[in-house]
Amino acid sequence: MRIPDQFVMPVPEGYVGHSHFWERAMSRRQFIGTTAAVGGVAVSTPLWAPLLAEAAGTVEPRPIPQVFDDSPFHFQFLTPTTEPSSITDFRGIVGGADLLGEGWGTDTKTGERTHLFTAVDNRFMKGRYVGVDGRKHQATFGFV
């Protein structure tokens, strides 16, 4: 698969990140075509009605202690030797995928279509965990 040359993400001023993270150039529209399933997004639960009932009793997990590159962000990039889970005190099934792909974005007002490249780092963690309340719980979390 051809990786476009413009997959170079500008690093925010004053921030030192992992180079892997910045290898994706994204315009405003490309971002949703690149990262909605990648990271760089946060769940707006009020808009996700079906989950509310299930999430209502969810006790927050704790993040893994590791951070990347001395940043405040508690996760590690997917590699054969790093930790795929983003929550700690956890025991269960983990799936993680770092993928490149392609797709099409459409401006719904004009109908104009744009060919986009995508980069995805998505993970699920399903099992038991000790929550911030110190008790054991069972749930599924997604790193999205």
Next chain:
Amino acid sequence: MFWTNRVPNSSAHAEGDEFEDGASWQVKNLALFDYFSVGNALKDGDSIDAMVSYRLRWAGDGSSLTADDGKNFHFEGRQTTATIAWSARENGFVFHSDPSASTQHTNFAQVGEERNGVFYSADD
């Protein structure tokens, strides 16, 4: 928690005693904020509402993989390949990925069992 959120229990499945049949994770209409760029997201900058749906499939091919850093986590499973089909929509814009495997490339994918933190050396 960093980009980590509760998802429905029924959304994720792993198959096979040694994950030889892979795994799947499907989420529909997940409400997100589109931050336009990773840098802006890390700063919790301006964003707009967006909705995404995706279906991830881990193939179960590849080889066994064990990772253990000696103090934080132990992972035992499979390094494999994966594919995703996903779509997103926000005000004035929709996106559909090309689900064809020929346009996708797995940088790295894994599925398996992990224990960490208090479970790292615990039996239960």
